Amino acid sequence: xxxxxxxxxxxxxxxxxxxxxxxxxxxxxxxxxxxxxxxxxxxxxxxxxxxxxxxxxxxxxxxxxxxxxxxxxxxxxxxxxxxxxxxxxxxxxxxxxxxxxxxxxxxxxxxxxxxxxxxxxxxxxxxxxxxxxxxxxxxxxxxxxxxxxxxxxxxxxxxxxxxxxxxxxxxxxxxxxxxxxxxxxxxxxxxxxxxxxxxxxxxxxxxxxxxxxxxxxxxxxxxxxxxxxxxxxxxxxxxxxxxxxxxxxxxxxxxxxxxxxxxxxxxxxxxxxxxxxxxxxxxxxxxxxxxxxxxxxxxxxxxxxxxxxxxxxxxxxxxxxxxxxxxxxxxxxxxxxxxxxxxxxxxxxxxxxxxxxxxxxxxxxxxxxxxxxxxxxxxxxxxxxxxxxxxxxxxxxxxxxxxxxxxxxxxxxxxxxxxxxxxxxxxxxxxxxxxxxxxxxxxxxxxxxxxxxxxxxxxxxxxxxxxxxxxxxxxxxxxxxxxxxxxxxxxxxxxxxxx
Numbered sequence: 425x426x427x428x429x430x431x432x433x434x435x436x437x438x439x440x441x442x443x444x445x446x447x448x449x450x451x452x453x454x455x456x457x458x459x460x461x462x463x464x465x466x467x468x469x470x471x472x473x474x475x476x477x478x479x480x481x482x483x484x485x486x487x488x489x490x491x492x493x494x495x496x497x498x499x500x501x502x503x504x505x506x507x508x509x510x511x512x513x514x515x516x517x518x519x520x521x522x523x524x525x526x527x528x529x530x531x532x533x534x535x536x537x538x539x540x541x542x543x544x545x546x547x548x549x550x551x552x553x554x555x556x557x558x559x560x561x562x563x564x565x566x567x568x569x570x571x572x573x574x575x576x577x578x579x580x581x582x583x584x585x586x587x588x589x590x591x592x593x594x595x596x597x598x599x600x601x602x603x604x605x606x607x608x609x610x611x612x613x614x615x616x617x618x619x620x621x622x623x624x625x626x627x628x629x630x631x632x633x634x635x636x637x638x639x640x641x642x643x644x645x646x647x648x649x650x651x652x653x654x655x656x657x658x659x660x661x662x663x664x665x666x667x668x669x670x671x672x673x674x675x676x677x678x679x680x681x682x683x684x685x686x687x688x689x690x691x692x693x694x695x696x697x698x699x700x701x702x703x704x705x706x707x708x709x710x711x712x713x714x715x716x717x718x719x720x721x722x723x724x725x726x727x728x729x730x731x732x733x734x735x736x737x738x739x740x741x742x743x744x745x746x747x748x749x750x751x752x753x754x755x756x757x758x759x760x761x762x763x764x765x766x767x768x769x770x771x772x773x774x775x776x777x778x779x780x781x782x783x784x785x786x787x788x789x790x791x792x793x794x795x796x797x798x799x800x801x802x803x804x805x806x807x808x809x810x811x812x813x814x815x816x817x818x819x820x821x822x823x824x825x826x827x828x829x830x831x832x833x834x835x836x837x838x839x840x841x842x843x844x845x846x847x848x849x850x851x852x853x854x855x856x857x858x859x860x861x862x863x864x865x866x867x868x869x870x871x872x873x874x875x876x877x878x879x880x881x882x883x884x885x886x887x888x889x890x891x892x893x894x895x896x897x898x899x900x901x902x903x904x905x906x907x908x909x910x911x912x913x914x915x916x917x918x919x920x921x922x923x
Contacts, residue, residue, distance in 0.1 A: 459775035460489045466761035468743035469507050477762045480737040483752045505764040513754040549699045560688040561740035567681040574678050577671040584667040591660040592646050621645045692739050724750045778823045784816035789900040813837020831867040843890040857887040876902045
């Protein structure tokens with residue numbers, strides 16, 4: 425009977441292990457951790473931008489880089505990619521330094537560290553580029569502000585124009601603008617030309633000729649009136665003139681600001697092109713396979729890797745300052761990047777970061793090894809049946825691409841233990857009794873499969889004098905059938921420890 429039960433337990437454990445081995449890659453979990461299985465290309469992602477994904481700039485995520493998935497991007501019903509954030513890089517980490525050393529050794533062209541003049545020239549050019557990038561961003565921001573102001577001024581100017589036309593149509597020109605006193609000779613004075621023009625424009629508009637030129641003629645006629653006795657028309661004219669001047673001034677400023685942005689953008693592009701040419705000339709001047717001790721050599725550029733340099737669509741983008749670099753590094757900590765769905769499916773797998781969580785469940789110990797062999801006459805003492813107990817402790821998730829963890833557990837269970845001389849006891853006499861079992865140990869877990877080793881003590885209570893192993897330590901081999909509280913680990917704040 426005991427052998428059958430043991431075989432049953434082993435079969436269940438084997439089935440759990442095989443099931444764990446056959447688990448396919450999990451679906452993408454938002455805010456979950458993943459690891460790049462190969463070098464993969466990504467693009468900058470600015471969520472609040474008009475075009476969030478900036479395809480004019482690209483970087484590479486090095487094989488072994490850990491990252492979070494923050495957002496899923498879809499077009500219609502199709503998933504096009506994911507927004508990711510790399511784990512924080514730590515430049516002082518030893519493994520990270522080894523990664524930089526690998527890049528240093530792999531680099532073909534290198535800037536000669538002994539050429540101080542060239543180094544100073546490159547530093548100066550880089551500083552000029554940084555200054556111009558700041559100026560360009562400031563100019564672009566000023567132009568954006570002016571665009572808003574011009575739009576508002578245009579609305580107010582349009583409202584003032586409508587008001588002026590409406591007021592002008594209501595004015596009785598003959599009575600208000602052209603008083604006709606009778607002269608001594610009985611003749612009326614001639615109408616002033618400016619009033620006559622106003623009357624003509626007003627008449628055409630009243631007759632239904634509402635074309636823009638007709639409206640413009642009436643407004644111009646009002647503006648040419650030297651004297652306007654009508655208070656409402658005079659007020660509308662003053663408002664129109666003021667808003668028109670404000671609109672014209674802002675429009676002129678916007679035109680100048682737009683020209684300034686274009687000029688600064690061209691200057692910045694030329695400076696970056698000149699910088700890359702200078703750097704390429706330096707590389708060509710010292711083609712050597714001997715690594716140079718340059719602390720910043722890991723900031724390898726795209727051109728040094730044989731790629732064409734990126735030209736950012738938006739020079740004011742924070743990513744533009746790093747557009748010449750090949751790899752995402754510590755400068756990208758906390759920044760978002762877009763990874764296509766195809767690259768993700770072929771170059772990323774779920775990654776379980778180190779974590780510590782509370783866990784509990786049930787446990788059975790089918791095999792116990794008693795330390796005092798002289799009492800039992802043998803090394804092993806098999807339980808007569810499967811005894812389940814409650815166990816709880818801390819689960820340590822190991823940093824791996826597989827779901828592997830160590831569980832540090834303490835347990836309490838009620839077991840059935842044999843009494844002394846059970847085989848020769850008279851019929852009707854108790855041959856076994858219940859005992860409280862205390863245990864502690866370590867459980868290895870791979871997905872759903874669990875196995876471990878425990879040490880414990882059994883206490884028989886009232887029949888303690890008939891139980892030879894009362895309070896004596898034993899060593900047990902455990903198989904977990906159902907360990908709860910072990911939900912899938914999700915990443916919290918993590919640091920990149922190796923690449």
